[in-house]
Amino acid sequence: MDIFSGLLSGFQITLQPVNFLYCFIGVFIGTLIGVLPGIGPTGAMSILLPTTFGLSPVSSLIMLAGIFYGAQYGGSTTSILVNIPGEPSSIVTCLDGYQMARQGRAGPALGIAAFGSLIGGTFSIIALMFLAIPLSEIAVAFGPAEYFSLICMSMVFSVYLARGSFVKAIIMIIVGLILSTVGMDLVSGRPRFTFGCGTLIDGIGLVPAAMGLFGISEVLMNLEESLDRVVFKAKVKNLLPNLEDWKRSIGPIIRGTLLGFPLGILPGGGAIIASFVSYSIEKRISKNPEGFGHGAIEGVAGPETANNAGAGGSFVPLLGLGIPPNVVMALLMGALIIHGVAPGPLMIKQHPEIFWGVIASMYVGNTMLLLLNLPLIGMWVKLLKVPYRILMPLILLFCVIGSYSLNNNIVEVVIMIIFGIAGYILRKFEFEAAPLMLAFILGPIWENAWRQSLVISEGNFSIFLEKPISCAALVLAAFLIITSGFKYYRKTKTKVIIE
Amino acid sequence: MKKRIFKGFLCISIFFAMVCTSFNHSWSAEKKYPSRNIDVLISFPPGGPIDLQTRILAKYLEKEVGVQVIPVNKPGGGGSLGAGILASSRPDGYTLSLMAQSSIIMPVLLKEADFSIEDFRAIGQVVAPPPVVFVVHPDSPWKTFQEFVDHARKNPGVKCGHPPVTTTAFLKMSYINKYANLKLVGVPFKTDPEINVAIMGKHIPIAMSGVAALRGPLEAGKLRVLFSFNPATEIGDLKLAPNTPDFESFFGKKPRFDLATYLWAHSKTPDEIIEILKRALEKVEKNPEFDNDLKKVGYRARYVDGDIFMKEELPESVKFIKEILTEIGLMK
Numbered sequence: 001m002d003i004f005s006g007l008l009s010g011f012q013i014t015l016q017p018v019n020f021l022y023c024f025i026g027v028f029i030g031t032l033i034g035v036l037p038g039i040g041p042t043g044a045m046s047i048l049l050p051t052t053f054g055l056s057p058v059s060s061l062i063m064l065a066g067i068f069y070g071a072q073y074g075g076s077t078t079s080i081l082v083n084i085p086g087e088p089s090s091i092v093t094c095l096d097g098y099q100m101a102r103q104g105r106a107g108p109a110l111g112i113a114a115f116g117s118l119i120g121g122t123f124s125i126i127a128l129m130f131l132a133i134p135l136s137e138i139a140v141a142f143g144p145a146e147y148f149s150l151i152c153m154s155m156v157f158s159v160y161l162a163r164g165s166f167v168k169a170i171i172m173i174i175v176g177l178i179l180s181t182v183g184m185d186l187v188s189g190r191p192r193f194t195f196g197c198g199t200l201i202d203g204i205g206l207v208p209a210a211m212g213l214f215g216i217s218e219v220l221m222n223l224e225e226s227l228d229r230v231v232f233k234a235k236v237k238n239l240l241p242n243l244e245d246w247k248r249s250i251g252p253i254i255r256g257t258l259l260g261f262p263l264g265i266l267p268g269g270g271a272i273i274a275s276f277v278s279y280s281i282e283k284r285i286s287k288n289p290e291g292f293g294h295g296a297i298e299g300v301a302g303p304e305t306a307n308n309a310g311a312g313g314s315f316v317p318l319l320g321l322g323i324p325p326n327v328v329m330a331l332l333m334g335a336l337i338i339h340g341v342a343p344g345p346l347m348i349k350q351h352p353e354i355f356w357g358v359i360a361s362m363y364v365g366n367t368m369l370l371l372l373n374l375p376l377i378g379m380w381v382k383l384l385k386v387p388y389r390i391l392m393p394l395i396l397l398f399c400v401i402g403s404y405s406l407n408n409n410i411v412e413v414v415i416m417i418i419f420g421i422a423g424y425i426l427r428k429f430e431f432e433a434a435p436l437m438l439a440f441i442l443g444p445i446w447e448n449a450w451r452q453s454l455v456i457s458e459g460n461f462s463i464f465l466e467k468p469i470s471c472a473a474l475v476l477a478a479f480l481i482i483t484s485g486f487k488y489y490r491k492t493k494t495k496v497i498i499e
Numbered sequence: 500m501k502k503r504i505f506k507g508f509l510c511i512s513i514f515f516a517m518v519c520t521s522f523n524h525s526w527s528a529e530k531k532y533p534s535r536n537i538d539v540l541i542s543f544p545p546g547g548p549i550d551l552q553t554r555i556l557a558k559y560l561e562k563e564v565g566v567q568v569i570p571v572n573k574p575g576g577g578g579s580l581g582a583g584i585l586a587s588s589r590p591d592g593y594t595l596s597l598m599a600q601s602s603i604i605m606p607v608l609l610k611e612a613d614f615s616i617e618d619f620r621a622i623g624q625v626v627a628p629p630p631v632v633f634v635v636h637p638d639s640p641w642k643t644f645q646e647f648v649d650h651a652r653k654n655p656g657v658k659c660g661h662p663p664v665t666t667t668a669f670l671k672m673s674y675i676n677k678y679a680n681l682k683l684v685g686v687p688f689k690t691d692p693e694i695n696v697a698i699m700g701k702h703i704p705i706a707m708s709g710v711a712a713l714r715g716p717l718e719a720g721k722l723r724v725l726f727s728f729n730p731a732t733e734i735g736d737l738k739l740a741p742n743t744p745d746f747e748s749f750f751g752k753k754p755r756f757d758l759a760t761y762l763w764a765h766s767k768t769p770d771e772i773i774e775i776l777k778r779a780l781e782k783v784e785k786n787p788e789f790d791n792d793l794k795k796v797g798y799r800a801r802y803v804d805g806d807i808f809m810k811e812e813l814p815e816s817v818k819f820i821k822e823i824l825t826e827i828g829l830m831k
Contacts, residue, residue: 046545046572053558143702144686184577186687189664189829191611198583198613202575267696321699322715323692330692331545337714338551340795344715407573448689455686456658456703 003129010356014364019062019357022055026063027365030070031372034077037084037211038402041071045331057339058354062361064335068328069121069311069362072271073369076113076304080106081380082395084215088206089271089307091437092279094214095161096292096299103295106381108241112297113304114373115241116253120305121366123257124264124312128319129359133345136320139265144452145463149473150266151446154273154438156477157280159484161434162293169435172426176436179204180443187451199411206441208403208416213433215399216420219392221427240377241297249301252282256305263306264313267325271310276438278306312362318343319355532592532772536567539762540596542581544574547690548711549760551796552626553597556762559789563779577665578602579612586614590767592776595622599629599667599760600813604820606665608830616817621761621805622773623780626798628759630710630729631668632739634722636698639705644726644744647705648679655682660694660706663687664829667758671728672707673823679750698722710734710797734797758816761805777804 013019033044045064052060075087080097093113100109127135142150155173162169182193183203194200241249259281260274282302283292292299317323322344324330336343341351348355386394403416423433457463465471539557543549550572557568573581582602588594603619606612633644641647651657659676661669664687676683686703688694691712697703699721716722718738727734730745762780764773783789784802793800824830 042545046550046570049545050554050558050570140696140700143697143700145702184663184665186663186689189577189605189609196613198575198580201580267693317696321696321721322719323696323699323712325692327544330547330690333712333715334545334547334551334554337711337796338555338792342714342718345719345721347715448687452686452688455684458656 006352006356007129007360009353010358010360011363013058013353013357014062014360019059019361020364022059022063023066023361023365024368026066027070027073027369028372030067030072031074031369033067034071034074034086034090036402037078037086037215037399038207039405040087040207041068042327042331043406044071045328045335049331049335052335053338057336057341057351058357060335060339061332061354061358062365064332065315065358065362066365068332069308069365070369072121072308072311073114073117073373075307076117076300077110077373077380079214080109080113080300081384082215082391083218084395084399085210088210088441089275089310090304091210091214091272092161092275092303092434093300095279095434096294096296098218099293099295100297100300101384105295106384107377108245108297109300110377110380111240111374112245112249112301114370114377116249116256116301116305117308118366118370119253120257120260120307120309121312121369122363124261124309125359125362125366127261128312128315128362132316132320132348135262135265135316136323136345138262139267139317139321139323139325141469142266143467144449144456145467145470146473147266147445147449148453149464149470149477151442151449153473153477153480154277154442155446156480157277157284158435158438158442160280160283160289161276161438162432165430168431172431172433172436173439176439177443177446179209179436180440181447183444186444186448187455197411199407199409199415203444204415204440205403205406205412207406208412209419209440210437211399211403212416212419212421213423213426213437215395216416217423217427217433219395220420220424222388222392225388240374245297248297252278252298252302253305255281256302257309260306260309261313264310265316265325267317267323271307271314272441273438274306274310274313275303276434278302279434315358319347319358320345322347532775533564533566535593536569537564537592538569538571538594540581540585540594541570541572542574542578542596542598542602543572545572548629548709548796548798549597549599551711552760552793552798555789555792555796556597556625556783558792559783559786560779563782564775577605577663579606579665582606582619583612583614585763585765586618588765590765590769592764592768592772594765595776596763597760598763600758600816601665601667601670601820603763604817605824608817608821608824616813618766619763620766620768620773621763621809621813622776623805624759624761624803624808625780625784625800626760626793627801628729628757629667630727630734630797631671631707632710632713632724632728632743633705633726634695634698634708634713634717635705635725636701637720637723638701639723639725641705641725643742644749647725648681651681651683656684657681657705658686658703659683660686660688660697660703660708662691662694662707662709663689668707668709670758670820670823673827674819675728675746677823677826695722714797734799757812759803759808761808773805 044067071087075090076093078084078086079090079093080101083094083098085091085094097109159169182200184191184201191201256278259278263274282298283289314325314329317325318329324333333343400413403412453463539553541550541553553570557570561568573584581596585596607616661672691708694706694708695716698706724739724743727743727745781802784800790800
């Protein structure tokens with residue numbers, strides 16, 4: 001079917017009042033879910049799934065998809081305002097977004113996040129439209145060996161997440177990797193480091209850990225300050241990013257889109273990794289890397305764009321191949337199957353109205369989200385005027401409710417508190433949480449990919465160099481290490497000479 | 500002064516809200532069952548096969564029992580987290596779980612469970628045993644299962660992908676591996692979609708996978724099924740190639756080995772409640788729309804009484820799983 005006629009028919013479907021309404025409901029709920037720490041799009045979608053049984057497949061998918069990318073928009077709000085990641089893909093936004101808020105620039109931060117998300121989201125839809133089938137072929141080219149090498153590369157990048165000491169970042173990465181081993185091992189089926197605790201059998205939860213390390217530790221840090229000190233400058237003007245901001249952000253936004261979309265396609269990859277890698281790249285190529293971590297707008301523009309582009313990208317394997325690359329897509333696939341539609345290459349031929357209807361709804365949804373989020377910026381900024389002694393307990397309350405709401409499990413609240421205290425201690429000693437988080441997320445994928453590869457190659461390490469994609473990724477990682485090492489060596493040498 | 504009143508009011512209302520939310524069980528003890536919503540635990544993440552089965556079951560069970568049946572995801576530990584929650588729940592019939600037998604038996608045998616098999620009572624089976632199949636890439640040199648079997652026996656160590664060790668699919672693969680002497684080496688994957696990707700990308704030559712995730716790629720010709728563990732009557736809408744053999748047609752009569760999924764309750768649940776649920780399940784299974792919905796996901800409806808199963812089949816299942824676990828070295 002010709003793309004334009006397909007898209008046109010898609011818009012006809014989406015703009016029907018019924019579907020338009022469901023699109024709005026989906027993105028609205030998604031934004032709420034994203035803003036509220038704790039429950040994520042998966043939870044919301046599974047709760048709402050039964051309500052879709054009575055709807056047509058198109059309507060259900062439009063609504064559920066809306067929840068998903070809506071959550072990517074909303075997640076950045078709390079990251080910027082109170083350093084609590086509403087969504088795992090917004091963890092990186094905390095690093096610079098929150099600092100911008102502390103400098104009285106919450107408005108521009110929220111604004112650039114919204115615009116970046118729109119651009120990233122829209123671009124990924126366009127790419128999805130044209131490239132769904134050929135790109136999904138690329139997705140299957142990634143097997144265990146390729147994943148291993150790709151993550152090697154990501155781990156090298158992750159060092160750039162830290163604004164301070166290089167060595168401390170590496171320590172945090174190692175700690176993150178160790179923490180990621182908690183849980184049931186894939187190969188042997190035995191639990192590791194669970195100490196008999198049922199909740200840990202699937203590993204330490206990402207959401208409680210992130211909320212603790214970033215949000216709770218921030219609250220604890222603020223307890224040290226005197227209660228009357230006004231930390232947030234509450235200037236209500238300057239709500240939107242100015243020209244200077246846009247000039248600095250346009251590069252990261254473009255790079256974020258180009259980076260986020262492919263990473264979202266890879267099964268197991270997705271929006272989270274896209275945001276971390278975007279941040280690292282921006283910092284690496286920036287002329288002013290020391291500004292990162294202290295309110296550099298590039299650190300918000302890049303990752304926010306990347307995570308929305310990644311969200312769009314994760315539809316590619318689902319619609320193109322019928323393979324869901326992450327849990328959210330698996331849910332969408334389940335919803336489609338229950339409605340009698342098998343997602344996959346044939347879906348475009350057999351049910352073009354679903355494919356094009358969903359794509360058109362994404363355009364509509366992304367625009368709706370921008371219109372929803374922009375006016376709210378004024379309201380969010382006013383929220384920061386609330387005195388600390390009321391705001392901090394409220395934040396704590398939301399975090400506790402959020403982590404409990406995940407699985408109705410009080411142990412997760414305890415985990416969050418432990419990570420909060422640990423995060424506070426780490427910050428006092430100037431260790432940073434971001435590299436730990438990334439290592440924690442990537443650890444299981446990395447380890448499993450390593451072991452799967454070695455089983456397939458029967459213990460032969462050359463498999464990582466024999467496969468072309470894997471080899472390329474490893475070479476790139478090595479190159480990065482060498483060039484950074486060079487830079488560092490030169491810097492120390494110059495230091496010595498000066499002294 | 501005003502501020503103080505406001506603060507006081509706020510404190511009291513918060514306290515009141517906390518108190519109210521802590522009451523949620525004791526009031527309905529005397530009423531007829533069921534008098535409030537029933538939770539059905541799903542030990543796996545949303546979108547997976549058991550999740551889909553449970554949601555479809557919930558949709559039809561609601562009509563029979565007259566109260567809302569709410570699926571609740573409690574993923575973790577390859578299914579053991581949900582089982583543990585059921586074992587420690589109140590035996591009042593308001594918490595149930597649709598579980599594969601492996602979710603209960605394996606953690607107990609591996610001594611990692613804080614529950615025992617006696618903590619559970621099977622109400623009934625409503626879905627025929629989950630179909631698992633051997634899939635290959637369309638370009639694979641093995642055109643029939645016999646070719647594969649011959650090749651595997653001559654070349655020990657063929658890599659075969661499979662879902663986690665705690666799943667029924669893995670147990671069935673181990674069973675065939677041992678029974679047919681295939682000498683396969685298992686490559687573990689976390690989810691069925693990952694397995695499908697690995698096959699489509701030619702990273703592994705063959706894999707055992709559940710059918711729910713298979714439909715899209717299969718219909719588009721991206722994958723080929725070589726062998727189905729279950730007979731065609733137990734697989735839903737999925738159209739397998741005409742000569743795909745199933746276990747019985749290939750290997751002949753074998754020891755009874757189903758590992759079907761059952762709806763479970765706490766073993767101390769009163770008999771009357773179990774009876775009510777059994778009657779409801781029977782009615783659900785007879786509903787043709789239930790079967791139709793299941794077919795779309797690759798399953799079929801089938802009712803087997805839970806008590807009969809527990810007396811006759813369950814000990815066999817335990818014995819069998821023990822054998823497999825010892826064979827692959829997870830148990831001494």
